[in-house]
Amino acid sequence: MGYRARLRVWRGDADSGELRDYEVDAEEGEVVLDLLHRLQATQCPDLAVRWNCKAGKCGSCSAEVNGRPRLTCMTRLSLFDTDETITVTPMRAFPVIKDLVCDVSYNYVKAREVPAFSPPEGLEPGEYRMQQRDVERSQEFRKCIECFLCQDTCHVIRDHSENKEAFSGPRFLMRVAELEMHPLDSHQEKGGDRPEEARGDHGLGLCNITKCCTEVCPEHIGITDNALIPLKERLADRRYDPLTMLFRRKRS
Amino acid sequence: MAEIESHDYDVIVIGAGGAGLRAAIEARSRGLRTAVLCKSLFGKAHTVMAEGGIAAAMGNVNSGDDWQVHFRDTMRGGKFLNNWRMAELHATEAPQRVWELETYGALFDRTADGRISQRNFGGHEYPRLAHVGDRTGLELIRTLQQQVVSLQQSDHAEHGDYEAGLRVFAEFTVTDLLLDDDRIAGTLGYWRENGRFVRLRAPAVVLATGGIGKSFKVTSNSWEYTGDGHALALRAGARLINMEFVQFHPTGMVWPPSVKGILVTESVRGDGGVLRDASGRRFMFDYIPEVFKESYADSPEEADRWYSDPDNNRRPPELLPRDEVARAINNEVKEGRGTPHGGVYLDVASRLSTEEIMRRLPSMHHQFKELADVDITSERMEVGPTCHYVMGGVEVDPDTAASSVPGLFAAGEVAGGMHGSNRLGGNSLSDLLVFGRRAGAGAAEHVAAARHAHPDVSEEVVTEAVNSALAPFEVTDARGQENPYSLQAELQQVMNRLVGIIRDGAEMCAALEQLAEIKQRAARLAVPEGNRHFNPGWHLALDLRNMLVVSECVAAAALRRTESRGGHTRDDHPGMNPKWRGTLLGCELRDGSIEITEHEQPPMREDLLRLFSLEELGKYFTEEELAVVRTPS
Numbered sequence: 001m002g003y004r005a006r007l008r009v010w011r012g013d014a015d016s017g018e019l020r021d022y023e024v025d026a027e028e029g030e031v032v033l034d035l036l037h038r039l040q041a042t043q044c045p046d047l048a049v050r051w052n053c054k055a056g057k058c059g060s061c062s063a064e065v066n067g068r069p070r071l072t073c074m075t076r077l078s079l080f081d082t083d084e085t086i087t088v089t090p091m092r093a094f095p096v097i098k099d100l101v102c103d104v105s106y107n108y109v110k111a112r113e114v115p116a117f118s119p120p121e122g123l124e125p126g127e128y129r130m131q132q133r134d135v136e137r138s139q140e141f142r143k144c145i146e147c148f149l150c151q152d153t154c155h156v157i158r159d160h161s162e163n164k165e166a167f168s169g170p171r172f173l174m175r176v177a178e179l180e181m182h183p184l185d186s187h188q189e190k191g192g193d194r195p196e197e198a199r200g201d202h203g204l205g206l207c208n209i210t211k212c213c214t215e216v217c218p219e220h221i222g223i224t225d226n227a228l229i230p231l232k233e234r235l236a237d238r239r240y241d242p243l244t245m246l247f248r249r250k251r252s
Numbered sequence: 253m254a255e256i257e258s259h260d261y262d263v264i265v266i267g268a269g270g271a272g273l274r275a276a277i278e279a280r281s282r283g284l285r286t287a288v289l290c291k292s293l294f295g296k297a298h299t300v301m302a303e304g305g306i307a308a309a310m311g312n313v314n315s316g317d318d319w320q321v322h323f324r325d326t327m328r329g330g331k332f333l334n335n336w337r338m339a340e341l342h343a344t345e346a347p348q349r350v351w352e353l354e355t356y357g358a359l360f361d362r363t364a365d366g367r368i369s370q371r372n373f374g375g376h377e378y379p380r381l382a383h384v385g386d387r388t389g390l391e392l393i394r395t396l397q398q399q400v401v402s403l404q405q406s407d408h409a410e411h412g413d414y415e416a417g418l419r420v421f422a423e424f425t426v427t428d429l430l431l432d433d434d435r436i437a438g439t440l441g442y443w444r445e446n447g448r449f450v451r452l453r454a455p456a457v458v459l460a461t462g463g464i465g466k467s468f469k470v471t472s473n474s475w476e477y478t479g480d481g482h483a484l485a486l487r488a489g490a491r492l493i494n495m496e497f498v499q500f501h502p503t504g505m506v507w508p509p510s511v512k513g514i515l516v517t518e519s520v521r522g523d524g525g526v527l528r529d530a531s532g533r534r535f536m537f538d539y540i541p542e543v544f545k546e547s548y549a550d551s552p553e554e555a556d557r558w559y560s561d562p563d564n565n566r567r568p569p570e571l572l573p574r575d576e577v578a579r580a581i582n583n584e585v586k587e588g589r590g591t592p593h594g595g596v597y598l599d600v601a602s603r604l605s606t607e608e609i610m611r612r613l614p615s616m617h618h619q620f621k622e623l624a625d626v627d628i629t630s631e632r633m634e635v636g637p638t639c640h641y642v643m644g645g646v647e648v649d650p651d652t653a654a655s656s657v658p659g660l661f662a663a664g665e666v667a668g669g670m671h672g673s674n675r676l677g678g679n680s681l682s683d684l685l686v687f688g689r690r691a692g693a694g695a696a697e698h699v700a701a702a703r704h705a706h707p708d709v710s711e712e713v714v715t716e717a718v719n720s721a722l723a724p725f726e727v728t729d730a731r732g733q734e735n736p737y738s739l740q741a742e743l744q745q746v747m748n749r750l751v752g753i754i755r756d757g758a759e760m761c762a763a764l765e766q767l768a769e770i771k772q773r774a775a776r777l778a779v780p781e782g783n784r785h786f787n788p789g790w791h792l793a794l795d796l797r798n799m800l801v802v803s804e805c806v807a808a809a810a811l812r813r814t815e816s817r818g819g820h821t822r823d824d825h826p827g828m829n830p831k832w833r834g835t836l837l838g839c840e841l842r843d844g845s846i847e848i849t850e851h852e853q854p855p856m857r858e859d860l861l862r863l864f865s866l867e868e869l870g871k872y873f874t875e876e877e878l879a880v881v882r883t884p885s
Binding site for chain 1: 261268292293294295296298300301310347348354355357359360361362365367369384385387389390391398399401402404405407414422445458474475476507508509510511514515543615618619622623624653735736737738741779780781782785786787788789790
């Protein structure tokens with residue numbers, strides 16, 4: 001059932017670029033990344049594309065397919081009509097390096113700003129005990145493959161790079177939530193306060209829970225409901241607790 | 253030549269998978285300035301693809317487990333060709349390496365009493381694999397990545413610079429190891445983003461580059477697996493061993509064609525899944541080899557009882573080591589009992605409830621649903637062998653991971669010896685951690701000893717290496733140009749067809765001829781379009797040089813070993829020969845060609861030999877080798 005697929009791909013670099021039209025052979029069961037690879041092998045040997053596992057596990061091949069943030073390795077051609085033009089563009093929230101490859105260093109900068117897991121005092125390796133139900137919440141967030149599609153789609157930064165300074169994006173707010181819910185994290189005992197850090201250092205307040213991040217997550221992680229909202233609630237409980245408010249007022 | 257970007261480090265680690273990151277963490281924790289160089293973005297290494305788990309005899313699920321049992325399983329899995337000292341270190345240290353991950357923040361699945369849960373896997377006598385559903389590799393890579401960040405945060409607190417002690421050079425390809433005389437002096441590489449060259453000076457380099465699977469057409473491996481570390485080591489004068497042993501994982505996807513080769517985790521079988529031919533028959537009972545008859549069930553009834561009563565029943569044959577299962581599937585298909593798409597059925601739907609499947613195998617469910625429109629909770633999967641892992645690699649000292657080249661270390665898949673002729677599932681992730689740490693420590697000790705003699709290289713050596721990497725841009729005569737994509741596809745065909753799962757002398761001679769011809773044409777590899785700015789055509793042209801030399805090693809060593817053992821099956825030499833057990837084949841580069849040499853395997857320590865029954869040893873060892881244990885101690 002092979003056919004000629006119509007592909008429109010953004011070609012260019014940081015300075016300039018354009019959408020170019022291609023026709024490329026397509027076979028049954030293929031995904032958009034297969035077409036990009038065939039394009040490389042037969043027509044555009046210098047087409048820049050990131051990919052690794054081709055099985056939805058590494059989160060390298062993120063791009064926008066017909067405007068929607070997706071992993072190209074998990075986007076099957078059967079989603080489209082055979083005569084439909086499939087448009088592939090780089091993630092819009094990040095600066096382009098070349099073709100479909102973006103500069104995603106913003107994410108690595110933000111990752112460094114989240115204080116790491118703080119191991120509990122007095123427990124040696126091998127002595128950690130946790131119940132399955134207690135680790136499941138953080139485990140859900142650790143399914144994240146760091147494809148950065150949630151970052152790409154988040155309207156706080158998608159067309160507002162000026163917000164990047166103050167806002168770490170859903171991926172790293174979720175990382176804060178993951179550590180906050182880790183049964184043995186001792187950050188708080190050592191004077192840290194993860195919900196407060198999410199607010200002050202990572203811009204949690206800028207998120208107005210439109211759930212776009214959750215919608216594009218290829219791992220179907222409940223980013224908004226399970227990570228961001230509980231983080232906001234923990235903060236609200238604390239900030240608007242009458243006793244704490246009194247305490248804060250006395251201190252200031 | 254214009255000034256190129258230069259850096260000085262104590263230790264350079266090439267590769268940012270499990271072994272590379274663990275080595276870097278060790279070197280940095282011992283106070284050394286460390287650089288990690290990786291071809292992909294940080295956190296994307298092939299380790300993320302590992303699904304099933306990390307083998308470590310913690311005894312959390314069955315308290316009968318200990319390092320001796322794990323050691324025995326590993327040696328049996330490798331058909332006793334393993335470097336026994338590596339297998340011993342691996343079995344004794346794996347539990348500590350897993351527990352340590354929890355102190356970095358890892359969250360494994362738990363037992364009812366709150367400890368790390370462990371699952372069954374092929375060739376492992378007890379439930380032994382620490383896991384997180386079927387995404388254990390992701391957990392491992394993320395945990396190590398986050399530990400690197402944690403160390404960088406400490407450096408930032410102390411020096412105001414995240415990268416003061418440990419820096420990751422992402423999307424960076426190493427083209428050459430630089431030598432001062434015969435000692436390591438650093439590396440030359442380039443930023444993939446802009447093609448600019450970088451020289452890094454260091455007295456120690458740890459290779460942690462993974463495997464070679466991309467030289468085969470059907471593979472579970474990603475584009476990065478082009479044998480870079482193997483080739484760098486050869487060119488620096490180190491020796492590779494065991495290159496004839498290539499593991500074909502029994503269960504890769506076979507349909508649709510675009511996903512052919514993608515891994516289907518062994519956990520499906522570990523958790524109860526069974527293999528069936530086209531008529532629905534469980535065929536693995538026909539394929540239990542003599543050496544394993546004692547421990548594997550010979551009827552479905554006994555096999556099924558084993559899941560709830562492992563002490564009084566033998567294991568299901570679906571859980572034989574991978575080489576056995578892969579050959580069985582290959583044979584079923586060859587004899588016409590395969591599925592329409594040339595595989596066999598892997599059935600978990602009739603074995604576990606939908607809830608169990610969703611809980612234990614969520615990523616397999618997702619993968620089949622999204623890529624093949626198959627719902628594994630109600631339908632069978634179609635699977636077949638896929639090139640997965642190379643047992644061969646750089647010959648290293650077991651304790652320090654040092655190669656024969658002063659200052660060069662290797663850990664993980666790029667190192668050879670640990671797994672013998674066949675690796676057990678789950679032993680890879682533990683290998684990465686145990687020997688990654690040892691390589692980091694070995695490198696640190698080497699640097700301490702060489703503190704006052706920082707090796708360096710001449711400008712000419714660097715210029716020559718740069719020119720060689722730029723050569724594909726100089727091939728401008730359109731008539732003689734070779735396209736890297738086409739040449740890679742040809743190489744993959746040759747290796748798959750002629751040096752694949754079942755081998756034969758005449759076919760491998762043909763393979764070597766065809767490889768020689770491809771190698772000749774590779775001298776005219778050209779960059780068909782574009783400049784040095786993120787140009788995959790150029791990157792592939794450089795990777796291909798490595799793929800070619802490593803493929804030659806595999807074919808030449810496979811031709812020399814005239815027996816069948818583990819991941820090396822000869823149609824023309826079907827039996828296992830005890831004389832060959834004691835012989836390792838080495839590959840060295842001499843004047844641009846691969847030379848195969850034979851080396852004696854160091855005899856196993858007596859106390860380790862005594863962990864096995866004489867009867868079992870008699871199946872693998874020669875009489876002379878067993879003389880030492882024939883007399884009671």
